[in-house]
Amino acid sequence: MRNFWLLARHEYRKLVGKRSFLVGTLGFPLILMVVMAAGIFISVRSDPNRPIGYVDHAGIINPAVSPIIEEGETLLALRPFPDEAAAQEALANEEIQALMVIPAGYPRNLLIKVFYWQDTPGEAVYSDFNAYLRANLAADYPANLQTRLQDGSDLVVRAADGSREFNSQNIFNFFIPFIAAFFFVFVVMGSSGYLLQVVTDEKENRTIEIMMTTVSPGQLIGGKALGLLAVSLTQAAIWVATGIVAILIGSIFFETLRFVSVPWSLLLVALLFFVPAYAFIAGLMTAIGSAVSELTQAQQIAGILNLLFLLPFFFIALFFTNPNSPVLVVMTFFPTTAFMTVLMRWGMSNMPVWQLVLSWLLLVGSALGSVWVASRVFHTGMLRYGQSLKLKDVVTAVRPRRVSGS
Amino acid sequence: MSTVLISSVRKSFGRVEAVKDVSFEVFPGEIFGLLGPNGAGKTTTIRMMLDIFEPDGGQVSVFDGRITEAKKQRIGYMPEDRGLYKDLQLEQTLVFLATLKGLAESEAKSRLEGWLKRLDLYDHRQKKIQELSKGMQQKAQLIATLLHDPDLIVVDEPFSGLDPVNTRLVKDIIEEQRQAGKTIIMSTHQMYQVEALCNRIVLIDNGRTVLYGEVSKIKRDFSGNAILLEGHGDFSQVPGVLEARRQNGAWHLALGSDANPQEIFRHLARQDDVTIERFEIAEPSLDDIFVRVVQEGKQSREADHA
Numbered sequence: 001m002r003n004f005w006l007l008a009r010h011e012y013r014k015l016v017g018k019r020s021f022l023v024g025t026l027g028f029p030l031i032l033m034v035v036m037a038a039g040i041f042i043s044v045r046s047d048p049n050r051p052i053g054y055v056d057h058a059g060i061i062n063p064a065v066s067p068i069i070e071e072g073e074t075l076l077a078l079r080p081f082p083d084e085a086a087a088q089e090a091l092a093n094e095e096i097q098a099l100m101v102i103p104a105g106y107p108r109n110l111l112i113k114v115f116y117w118q119d120t121p122g123e124a125v126y127s128d129f130n131a132y133l134r135a136n137l138a139a140d141y142p143a144n145l146q147t148r149l150q151d152g153s154d155l156v157v158r159a160a161d162g163s164r165e166f167n168s169q170n171i172f173n174f175f176i177p178f179i180a181a182f183f184f185v186f187v188v189m190g191s192s193g194y195l196l197q198v199v200t201d202e203k204e205n206r207t208i209e210i211m212m213t214t215v216s217p218g219q220l221i222g223g224k225a226l227g228l229l230a231v232s233l234t235q236a237a238i239w240v241a242t243g244i245v246a247i248l249i250g251s252i253f254f255e256t257l258r259f260v261s262v263p264w265s266l267l268l269v270a271l272l273f274f275v276p277a278y279a280f281i282a283g284l285m286t287a288i289g290s291a292v293s294e295l296t297q298a299q300q301i302a303g304i305l306n307l308l309f310l311l312p313f314f315f316i317a318l319f320f321t322n323p324n325s326p327v328l329v330v331m332t333f334f335p336t337t338a339f340m341t342v343l344m345r346w347g348m349s350n351m352p353v354w355q356l357v358l359s360w361l362l363l364v365g366s367a368l369g370s371v372w373v374a375s376r377v378f379h380t381g382m383l384r385y386g387q388s389l390k391l392k393d394v395v396t397a398v399r400p401r402r403v404s405g406s
Numbered sequence: 407m408s409t410v411l412i413s414s415v416r417k418s419f420g421r422v423e424a425v426k427d428v429s430f431e432v433f434p435g436e437i438f439g440l441l442g443p444n445g446a447g448k449t450t451t452i453r454m455m456l457d458i459f460e461p462d463g464g465q466v467s468v469f470d471g472r473i474t475e476a477k478k479q480r481i482g483y484m485p486e487d488r489g490l491y492k493d494l495q496l497e498q499t500l501v502f503l504a505t506l507k508g509l510a511e512s513e514a515k516s517r518l519e520g521w522l523k524r525l526d527l528y529d530h531r532q533k534k535i536q537e538l539s540k541g542m543q544q545k546a547q548l549i550a551t552l553l554h555d556p557d558l559i560v561v562d563e564p565f566s567g568l569d570p571v572n573t574r575l576v577k578d579i580i581e582e583q584r585q586a587g588k589t590i591i592m593s594t595h596q597m598y599q600v601e602a603l604c605n606r607i608v609l610i611d612n613g614r615t616v617l618y619g620e621v622s623k624i625k626r627d628f629s630g631n632a633i634l635l636e637g638h639g640d641f642s643q644v645p646g647v648l649e650a651r652r653q654n655g656a657w658h659l660a661l662g663s664d665a666n667p668q669e670i671f672r673h674l675a676r677q678d679d680v681t682i683e684r685f686e687i688a689e690p691s692l693d694d695i696f697v698r699v700v701q702e703g704k705q706s707r708e709a710d711h712a
Contacts, residue, residue, distance in 0.1 A: 003506050010502055014494065206489025210550065213456045213483045214506045216475060383458070396420065 003215045007223025008230065015194060015231045025235045029242035036246055040253050051077035052129050053087045053096035058106040060136050067135035068150050076128045091117050098125045102133075159350055172260050177347020178316075180263070183236065184270050184277075185340045189309060191225070191232040192281040193302070198224050199289025199378075200298045208382040217378055225282045266347045272360060276367040277339040281309065283370030290374070290381035291389040308336040312344065323349035332359045335366035373398055407470060408433050409558050409589035410455060415464030416613075417450050424450040425461075426613035432591055432606075434557075437584050439600040439607035439621070440593040443700050447613040448593050449486060452560060455591075456483060468558065479508040482556035486563050486593070488547050492536040496527065499535060500550055507554035514553065521549045525575070540567045548576060552583070559583055562593045577603065597693040609696065611703045621692065628695045631661045632688035633670060639680025646670060658688060 015021055054061065061078070069075060079096055081087035087099045099115040106112065112133075114121075131150070138149040156167040157174075166174045199221075202208050211220055251257040284305060292298045311331065318325055323345050331337040332345065338359045345351040380397035381389045389397070410432040417425040425447040432438040442448045453459045454466055457473040469477050491499050497518065504514035522528040525545040530538060538546065544567045551559060564580065565573045580603060584590055594600060600607060601621060609617035617624060635641055635657040642650040646665030651658050661670065667687055674680055690698075 006502075006505055201491075205492055206485075206487045207491060208489070209453075209458065209485040209487060210483060210489065210503065211506075212458050213481060214478055214503070383453075 004219045004223045004226075007215065007220060008227035011198060011224050011227030012230050012234075015228065016234065021231070021235075025238055028239050032242055032246055036250060039250075050095070050097040051079040052098050052100060052125055053079045053081055053090055054100040054102065054129070055081050055084050055087050056102045057104040058102045060102055060106065061132060062136055062139065065132075065136050065139045067131035068147060069131070075131060076124060078129075078132055088115065091115060097121055098129075100129055172257060173263070174348075176260075176263050177266055177344050178319075180266055180270060180347065181312075181340050181343035183239075184274060184343060185309065187232045187236045188274065188278045188281055188339065189306060190235065191229045191278060192285045194228040194231060195225055195282050196285040196289045196298050196302050197295060198228065199286050199382075200292065200295040203290065203382055204294065212382075217375060221282075221286055221374070221378065225278075225286075229278060263347060266343065269346050269356070270343055273339045273342055273363060276360070276363045279367035280335055280363060280370045281305075283367065283372075283374040286374040287370075287377040287381075287394075290378040291394060292381075293384075293388045297388065305336070309340070311337045312340040319344050319348055324351070329355065333362055335363050338363045408467075409469060410591065411465070411467040412451065412455060413465040413467075415451065415454055415461040415466060417447075417454055417459060417461050423613055425454070425610075428464075428608075428610055428613070428615050430608040430615065430618055432589055434589050435584060435587045436605040437580060437590040437592055437603045439604035440591055440610070441595075441597075441600065441607055441696065442610035446610045448610055449562070451610065452483075452485075452562065452591075452593065456481065456560065479554065480557045482507075482551040482554065482559045484547050484551040484559075484561045484564060488543060490535045490543065490546060490550065493534055495532055495534055496538065496546055497522075497531040500546065500553060503550045504553045507556075509554050517553055517555075518549070521553060525549060525572075541569060541572060544568055545572065545576075548579070552579070557588055559588055559590045560593075561590070563595070564592060565594065565596055565599060597691065597696055601692050607692075609699060611700050612707065616699055616703060617695070624695065625689050625692065628698070629687050629689045631665075632690065633659045633661065633667050634684070634686050634688040635659060635674075635682065636684035637680060637682040639677070641674075641680065644670060645673065656684070 061080070063078065063080065067075065076097075079090075081090065081099075084099075084101060087096070087101075090096050091099045094117065097116070098121040101113040101115070103109075103111065103113065134150050134152075135146070138146045141149065154167050156165060158165045202211070215223075247257050247260055251260075285302060288298050288301050288305070292301065312319075312328075315327060315331070318328055322328075328341055328345060331341040332351075332355055342351070342356060342359055346356065376397045377389065377394055380393065408431040410430075412431070413429050415425055415428050416423070428447065428451050430438075430440075440448055440452070450459065454461045455468065457466075457478070466473070469480065494502075497515075500518055501511060501514045504518070505511055509517070518531075519528070522531055525548070527538075527542060527545055527549070530542060535543060535546065548561075548564065551561065559580075561580070564576055568576060577599070580590060580592070592600070592604065604621055606620050607617065607624065608615055636655070637657075641647075641657045641659060644650070644659065646662050646669065647659045648662050649660040659670070661667065671682075671685055674682055674685075
């Protein structure tokens with residue numbers, strides 16, 4: 001058991017210490033930071049000290065009417081102008097940050113002209129002016145209707161059993177199953193991709209003969225698989241932490257992010273499927289790595305296999321329109337597509353529990369089979385330095401052996 | 407008690423019988439030569455001995471029983487196909503391999519320093535394996551084999567890729583290990599190294615044991631049909647001699663199967679035109695024995711097929 005942990009630690013340290021790992025791992029948070037900073041910059045670019053100018057040809061805005069706002073919330077001030085020339089001059093002098101011209105025909109065509117100087121105005125300019133406009137348009141209605149009209153419409157989508165509900169506020173939650181599915185599949189495929197590389201390296205480096213006289217094949221592959229899984233989980237943890245920080249910071253500026261909630265049931269299903277899915281693909285990658293002689297050859301075969309794992313991605317529209325369609329049900333039971341399909345169906349629809357259980361059992365069975373095949377092919381293929389196994393050799397390796405006396 | 411006992415083992419890969427019937431025993435404190443032509447079944451035999459392959463039949467016993475994970479830590483193996491992690495530093499690699507063999511990391515580092523200095527690799531310890539020369543990698547492999555102080559050492563072609571200075575160094579190290587009571591199995595095609603180092607040998611040909619025993623006894627068994635002569639006169643026309651050739655100032659006379667060295671000596675002693683300064687029964691080299699046994703085996707197989 002000591003060697004199992006030593007191997008896991010060795011693989012972990014070896015990979016985490018590489019520059020490529022640091023670049024790959026820190027690259028995502030950096031890109032996210034840049035994207036967020038750009039978003040926040042656009043959002044907060046409005047100058048709170050400069051009002052929004054407007055010229056009201058339609059006679060809609062009454063300066064005495066203010067929108068209903070929450071406690072602590074502030075709006076940009078409005079500054080009326082009698083004509084466009086005066087307003088344009090004020091805009092050129094940077095006295096106002098944007099100019100809204102409400103044409104006389106606004107009630108008919110609902111069009112407003114927007115003028116700004118060099119930089120596009122921030123989100124607050126549009127949302128605050130809309131709030132003023134909505135409040136003035138609803139000013140003649142009773143108080144309760146005014147409130148309702150100012151709040152605007154909110155489409156609520158509920159699952160039939162009431163287990164899930166999405167509205168304009170928590171819309172981000174709708175995408176979490178997709179994000180989670182891609183995320184977990186990435187971790188599984190990332191780890192198994194590392195494993196493929198490590199097994200092929202072991203064969204190319206011809207270290208296997210020494211290793212096999214030191215540790216058992218189970219310890220060797222198990223230790224490496226665990227170490228590489230830890231690498232992917234480290235990478236994933238850094239990204240998740242970055243995502244959480246991004247959501248926390250983003251929620252200050254973007255309202256939708258304030259309503260993000262953790263989908264615990266989805267996480268539970270993900271964890272349930274994670275181990276057999278990883279064992280399944282790790283077994284396949286070990287078998288491929290043992291059977292071929294070069295990494296490029298292994299990657300070509302693994303690339304085809306990866307397509308099978310990402311197959312649900314090509315049916316993504318179906319998950320929205322008909323998550324219980326026969327195609328997706330079949331993919332739920334097929335071992336390569338089960339993990340991703342289950343995560344997305346479970347997160348988005350009311351997937352029958354029997355399908356979940358059957359899918360899990362089939363995946364566990366496939367994982368055991370995959371690891372068994374991998375151990376046979378590993379034993380045969382790893383000592384054939386510089387040679388690839390033919391299909392016949394693989395079949396021979398997998399075929400049950402005669403009982404031998406020694 | 408023997409360290410290794412191989413008894414009538416056999417192993418096939420599909421239709422190919424790699425090992426048909428190999429038996430030998432190796433004891434502590436000896437350097438044992440595992441010899442044979444290419445493809446004879448040596449590597450397969452070693453792999454069965456080290457539990458990499460399961461034999462189809464026969465018995466393998468290491469340290470008095472079946473090989474276990476614990477026993478593997480008492481074995482140092484330098485395979486013919488050398489391999490170390492090319493993109494790792496030398497020191498890091500050797501410490502890692504030693505810890506897998508049961509050493510604590512601190513102990514491995516401590517022992518490694520001495521080995522690196524002795525094998526002139528200390529200044530290269532931070533280099534990646536791929537940056538080392540072939541000879542350096544060979545020495546690094548030897549350190550990986552010996553760092554955990556194994557009781558059974560199996561080395562396959564330990565001198566390949568080494569210059570004469572390093573060959574001498576490796577020979578000294580192997581001899582030291584023998585003196586320390588370790589069991590050493592050495593597979594090589596360099597027969598003069600076998601003669602210099604090995605106490606006993608087994609010769610495998612076509613998957614079978616064809617010669618087994620003490621080197622000196624085997625050489626004695628193959629002597630008697632040749633004599634070495636020094637003196638004056640013509641020794642080319644001696645009755646019973648098949649071939650006479652000059653070799654390093656002496657005469658090497660190959661005798662026919664019916665000829666007797668004593669009769670040859672008596673015959674020469676009676677001759678007035680020759681003087682004898684040295685007369686001895688020529689002991690064949692291990693190289694000669696190897697070639698003869700393997701060729702006879704080949705001819706025998708060809709005859710059987712015909």
